[in-house]
Amino acid sequence: MTTNHRIALIPGDGIGAEVLPPARQVLDVLGHRHGFSLSYTSYDWSCERYLREGAMMPADGLDQLRDKDAILLGAVGYPGVPDHVSLWGLLIPIRRSFRQYVNLRPIRVFEGVDSPVRGARPGAVDMVVVRENAEGEYSAIGGRLNQGTAEELAVQEAVFTRAGVTRIADYAFSLAARRRGRLTSATKSNGIIHTMPFWDELIAERAAGHPGVTWDQELIDALAAKFVLDPARFDVVVASNLFGDILSDLAAAVAGSIGIAPSANLNPERDFPSMFEPVHGSAPDIAGKGIANPLGAIWSAAMMLDHLGHPAAAKDITDAIASILAKSDTRTRDLGGTATTAEFTDRLIELL
Ligand code: ATP
Ligand code: MG
DSSP: OOOOEEEEEEEEEETTHEEEEHHHHHHHHHHHHTTTEEEEEEEESSSHHHHHHHHSOOTTTHHHTOSSEEEEOOOOOTTTHHHHIIIIIIIHHHHTTTOOOOOEEEEEEOOOOSSOOOOOOOOTTTEEEEEEEESSSSSOOOEEESSSSSEEEEEEEOOOOOOHHHHHHHHHHHHHHHSSSEEEEEOOOTSSSTHHHHHHHHHHHHHHTOTTOEEEEEEEHHHHHHHHHHHOSSSEEEEOOHHHHHHHHHHOOOOOOOOOOOEEEEOOSSSSEEEEEEOOOOTTTTSSSSOOOOOOHHHHHHHHHHHHHHHHHHHHHHHHHHHHHHOOOOOOOOGTOOHHHHHHHHHHHHHO
């Protein structure tokens, strides 16, 4: 029997709408081969909709997504629309309502892609940054006093809960156990003396339940340096919301092009849909030209298949990505080629 998955497609703005159709083409090829089908519902939720109708999505938007098995998003962002509109009008409501507390960002330096980092030998770097996506440093607690005076001050609180750190630690240890069995925890307990020691204690506590995983912790400053000097040493890296945000962008830069990097906002319990999206934004500078690199969206679609229970199909995609980059000179402009999005996608589908 063929399993059907209901997918919400949110192309968004700019190149978001150019990279989702290639992802869908690839998904359809794999469905035939691996015996599943996908049915799609498309939503025009975007900054363009915000400019037209005053909201990124309709008032019952979250209800429309709730019964879907996954959400595939292109990118949102439009010149003149501030980032907080797309963040608070769409992305954060989806992440919070659907308890997507894991932000997953795999990083690989593929053969055939130039990394700006000398230590990043092609083929050797293969890691995942697990970012805590729901609490930590990004809290709304705090405020400003005495504005405009010499005594002006601002306070911003970070909130870490036992439940929140425990669940991200468990996710990261389990992921490491399924990979190469190594976990690094990002900390700063020498300088941040309340929340970070708590984070460290809870990571150590959860380590006891995963004896097969070798783990250590690194101060965030030293860890950032090692991402650049020796990225091949890492397997899974777990980090708080702020540290994970910084590390995952750093790691994506090490990998060579932001056009390749994928991400997942996961609800591991699967009681709500998870959301998959390329790391890049709407790229207004190249939007409408048909030259965007679709690999970030296609790799995100692979992560979606993995989450939906089709790891072999997901691996077919990542193998095809590795192969097109290593063996073919068809590539988009961001990787030094001349292929359009459509030409590149056709070649990738041939390789599949
Ligand atoms: P947003 O506000 O939506 O985040 P942005 O311009 O700030 O948009 P990106 O959209 O990520 O950020 O673009 C950063 C740079 O990377 C731009 O020069 C863009 O053209 C380039 N870029 C991003 N994604 C791709 C892609 N898929 N293919 C090719 N180039 C890309
Ligand atoms: Mg941006």
